[in-house]
Each structure stands twice: as C-alpha cells, then as structure tokens.
Amino acid sequence: MVDTGGVHLLIARNPDPDSRLPYLLRIPLGDGMVFRTSGTWPRTNALYCHPVPTGEWPARPEIVEQVPVRSCARRGAAIDLVLDRSRENRSQLVFTTARGRDAVFWQSARTRKQARPNVRTPTARAAGITEVEIVVDAYEQYPYRFTSQQVRTVRRALPCGDYGLVVDGRLVAAVERKSLPDLVASLTGGRLRYALADLAALPRAAVVVEDRYSQIFTLDHVRPAAVVDGLAELQVRWPSVPIVYAETRPLAEEWTYRYLAATQIWAAAEEATVARIGPQVSDLDRAPNAPTPSTAEVRAWAREHGIAVADRGRLRPEVLDAWRAAHRTA
Numbered sequence: 340m341v342d343t344g345g346v347h348l349l350i351a352r353n354p355d356p357d358s359r360l361p362y363l364l365r366i367p368l369g370d371g372m373v374f375r376t377s378g379t380w381p382r383t384n385a386l387y388c389h390p391v392p393t394g395e396w397p398a399r400p401e402i403v404e405q406v407p408v409r410s411c412a413r414r415g416a417a418i419d420l421v422l423d424r425s426r427e428n429r430s431q432l433v434f435t436t437a438r439g440r441d442a443v444f445w446q447s448a449r450t451r452k453q454a455r456p457n458v459r460t461p462t463a464r465a466a467g468i469t470e471v472e473i474v475v476d477a478y479e480q481y482p483y484r485f486t487s488q489q490v491r492t493v494r495r496a497l498p499c500g501d502y503g504l505v506v507d508g509r510l511v512a513a514v515e516r517k518s519l520p521d522l523v524a525s526l527t528g529g530r531l532r533y534a535l536a537d538l539a540a541l542p543r544a545a546v547v548v549e550d551r552y553s554q555i556f557t558l559d560h561v562r563p564a565a566v567v568d569g570l571a572e573l574q575v576r577w578p579s580v581p582i583v584y585a586e587t588r589p590l591a592e593e594w595t596y597r598y599l600a601a602t603q604i605w606a607a608a609e610e611a612t613v614a615r616i617g618p619q620v621s622d623l624d625r626a627p628n629a630p631t632p633s634t635a636e637v638r639a640w641a642r643e644h645g646i647a648v649a650d651r652g653r654l655r656p657e658v659l660d661a662w663r664a665a666h667r668t669a
Contacts, residue, residue, distance in 0.1 A: 346370075348366055348404075349404075352400075360375035360376055361377065362375070364445070365393075366408075366411055370414065381539040388419060397483060408420065429447065430447045471491065471603060473492050473502050474492075475492050475495075476501045493636060496631075497513060500513025500541075502595055505630075506606045509623070517548045526570065526573075527561060541626065544580050547595055548584045548585060549591045550585075609622065641654075644661075
C-alpha cells in the first residue's frame with residue numbers, strides 16, 4: 340500500500356497532436372506512473388492505456404481533472420485505485436495481453452460487468468493440447484461428458500476424486516466434483532475431511548463446487564457460519580487441495596478440463612526438469628500407479644486390435660499384458 344496523503348490522480352491533455360490517445364493519466368504509484376489513454380474515466384467501456392516514461396508528462400500540463408487519492412495499491416497484475424469522492428471512485432488498471440501484445444486497460448466495476456454480461460465457455464484447446472484423456476471414476480453418477488472440448492474419457496475406479504489424469508502409468512491429478520448440497524452434507528458428516536486427505540496424497544488435486552460461495556449463506560437447514568468455518572479449517576489443514584467455486588455445472592466442467600490439461604503440461608515439464616538437472620525429489624514421485632482398467636475396457640481394446648478374447652469370464656494373462664504394454668508405450 341502506498342502512502343497517498345496529499346497525492347492526486349491527474350489527467351491532462353496529451354500535447355502530442357499525432358497521438359490517437361488524447362489524454363495523459365498519472366497515478367501515484369512509486370515515483371508515479373504515466374499512461375496515454377482515450378478518456379478521463381471508464382464510464383461505459385474499459386479504456387485502453389499505453390504506458391509511457393514519466394518524462395513524457397509535460398512540464399506545464401493542461402490539467403483536465405485532479406482528484407485526491409485515498410488508496411493506490413498493486414495487487415498481482417492490477418493496480419487498484421480508490422479516489423476521494425462519492426461517485427466514480429473505484430477503478431482498476433489491469434495489465435494483460437491482447438493479440439499477443441502487452442496491454443493495459445482502465446476499468447471500473449460497471450464497465451467490467453458490461454464487458455461480459457453473459458458467460459460462454461471457450462472451445463479453444465487447453466494449452467494447445469490436441470487431446471486430453473480424462474479418467475472418470477466408475478462410480479461417478481451423471482459425469483461430465485466434455486463434449487465441447489478435445490477430451491477422450493475412460494471409466495475406471497479411481498482411488499480418490501471423480502476425474503483423474505494419468506501420465507506414464509501414474510495418477511498425477513484428480514478433481515473431486517461437488518454440488519453445494521453434497522459439499523455441505525459431506526462436510527457436516529465428516530466425509531469431506533477424509534476425501535481431502537486422500538486427494539492431498541496426489542501430486543495435484545482440487546475440489547470444484549458447482550455453485551457460488553455466497554450461496555452457503557442462504558442455507559436454512561444448517562448454520563452457514565459452521566459451514567464456512569469448517570471449509571476454512573479444511574483449507575488450512577490441506578492447503579495443497581484448493582476448493583474452487585465455479586458457479587454452475589458447465590463452468591465446473593470447463594474448469595476441470597482446464598485444470599487437468601494444465602497438470603498434463605506441468606507433469607511433462609517436471610519430467611524434463613528432472614532429466615536436465617538430474618535425480619531429485621519431485622512431486623511426481625508421490626504419484627501412485629494408474630487405476631487398473633475394467634474388464635470391459637480391456638476386452639473392447641483387444642477386439643479393436645484384433646486380439647481374440649472371450650465374451651465372458653476372466654481375461655487371459657497375455658491379453659492384460661498386451662494392454663499394459665500398449666498403454667505403457669503410449
């Protein structure tokens with residue numbers, strides 16, 4: 340946080356006649372930051388800002404607006420501004436990328452809401468991966484289908500979680516899906532504690548909730564304070580297993596896909612790092628063996644690859660060995 344006593348947000352006219360951005364914005368962060376911008380406040384749309392050296396601020400600026408600043412703080416990739424006035428007092432400068440280039444946008448809560456009044460999940464591949472194979476727990480009822488994404492699903496009994504990622508024959512990640520009623524019931528019944536303990540044993544794991552965090556406070560059959568206190572305690576005890584509130588089932592499905600795809604990229608990078616640096620302790624060392632396939636899955640694979648297999652009964656050992664060899668190579 341910056342000491343903002345006696346400092347102001349300054350907006351002046353841009354003296355450069357060839358610039359398409361007619362204003363200069365100066366904020367009191369550090370020694371001061373200066374941006375070229377297209378307006379004096381993000382009232383209807385987020386304003387594009389182009390950062391420039393502080394020396395570009397004129398010696399005798401034509402001030403358009405000068406407002407006292409109550410706070411100016413950088414939080415991650417954004418700068419939060421709170422002005423000392425009753426209206427239009429809160430805004431953000433967000434550092435991001437647009438079309439592959441660095442960009443800064445000045446936005447308020449109003450313009451941010453108007454920018455995306457409705458949400459549509461993207462169809463672009465996660466991290467550019469052609470296809471992600473996601474293991475769906477055999478006991479998962481009404482599972483995600485990932486129909487709008489580049490995903491191939493297989494059904495197997497997972498030791499924990501509802502959706503898993505297998506890399507090189509090891510289960511490296513899992514996601515536990517929860518509706519809000521299921522989350523509350525498993526918390527108050529004590530099952531959620533054991534579920535998080537199992538998930539924490541994996542290299543990467545998370546719980547995704549198909550509802551908003553705020554909906555906990557609308558519950559009438561259980562004290563909301565007891566629920567949020569219990570969830571906070573579990574997060575402190577197992578910080579490596581985040582609980583993510585995805586608002587809706589489609590968004591929870593989208594988040595699960597992106598999370599497991601990102602884990603696949605991480606696992607490949609982790610393996611490459613170990614190969615470069617040499618033997619060392621890695622999170623991947625904690626990954627258990629992949630869950631064994633069901634008989635139906637192996638039987639279908641064998642027929643697809645021209646291996647004779649009976650319609651019923653136990654599979655021959657050579658069929659199982661062939662399946663393991665093929666998937667170990669893959």
